[in-house]
Amino acid sequence: MIVYTWWRSLAAFRVRIVQNLKGVSAEERQVDLREGKQHDPTFRAINPQGAIPALILDNGRTLVQSMAIMEYFEEAFPTPPLLPVDAVDRARVRALAQMTVADGHPLVTPRVRAYLEGELGHGEAQYMAWSRHFMGAALEAIEWHLARDAQTGMFCHGDQPTLADVCLVSQVVGFSYFGGTADAFPVVQRINAACMQIDAFQRAHPLAQPDAPKA
Numbered sequence: 323m324i325v326y327t328w329w330r331s332l333a334a335f336r337v338r339i340v341q342n343l344k345g346v347s348a349e350e351r352q353v354d355l356r357e358g359k360q361h362d363p364t365f366r367a368i369n370p371q372g373a374i375p376a377l378i379l380d381n382g383r384t385l386v387q388s389m390a391i392m393e394y395f396e397e398a399f400p401t402p403p404l405l406p407v408d409a410v411d412r413a414r415v416r417a418l419a420q421m422t423v424a425d426g427h428p429l430v431t432p433r434v435r436a437y438l439e440g441e442l443g444h445g446e447a448q449y450m451a452w453s454r455h456f457m458g459a460a461l462e463a464i465e466w467h468l469a470r471d472a473q474t475g476m477f478c479h480g481d482q483p484t485l486a487d488v489c490l491v492s493q494v495v496g497f498s499y500f501g502g503t504a505d506a507f508p509v510v511q512r513i514n515a516a517c518m519q520i521d522a523f524q525r526a527h528p529l530a531q532p533d534a535p536k537a
């Protein structure tokens with residue numbers, strides 16, 4: 323398998339965590355988003371949307387979208403399970419995950435920045451404020467659910483990590499990119515700390531990647 327990735331990408335971070343948890347390796351090809359490599363025709367031939375991650379399977383088929391890739395790994399490599407058995411519980415885990423994947427993260431991607439700054443004439447400070455607002459709003463929604471639900475345990479759902487935790491950790495890191503901290507979200511903060519005790523999460527962290535800046 324080949325995964326198109328980049329150290330700073332939050333979506334690629336999520337996929338790395340799942341690969342580490344399940345012990346699934348793939349050859350990594352870097353797509354430097356700061357250099358706009360997602361727009362290169364060679365990469366667009368792999369993902370016409372111009373977004374990472376993209377996963378090329380050994381049979382040559384390509385998967386895109388971090389949630390779809392993570393769920394593919396969940397089905398193809400079931401151990402350890404990252405979704406609960408019960409259908410309602412699975413829906414809860416997916417809902418928590420989507421607060422990051424569908425609601426928070428899409429609003430802060432480079433293409434959004436390019437539109438805000440290029441087409442609408444906003445500056446970097448406004449992009450940062452925009453991003454901090456929407457990333458914080460997603461974390462607030464996650465916190466509300468975690469704080470009120472009896473299913474919340476050591477992790478988002480019970481005492482084993484699930485896809486909800488994978489996404490929560492990426493949301494916390496993403497919030498930090500825009501100057502936010504999880505201090506105002508005590509349950510999120512506690513679960514994030516529990517996840518970051520786990521080697522699979524630590525190794526996947528953006529700053530642990532070989533091409534990440536040293537400082």
Ligand SMILES: N[C@@H](CCC(=O)N[C@@H](CS)C(=O)NCC(=O)O)C(=O)O
Nearest residue numbers: 331332333373374387388431432433
């Ligand atoms: N919903 C997608 C988002 C993918 C995405 O937007 N990835 C970002 C990096 S985290 C990207 O490649 N952006 C390129 C751009 O916005 O130009 C997923 O979860 O995979």
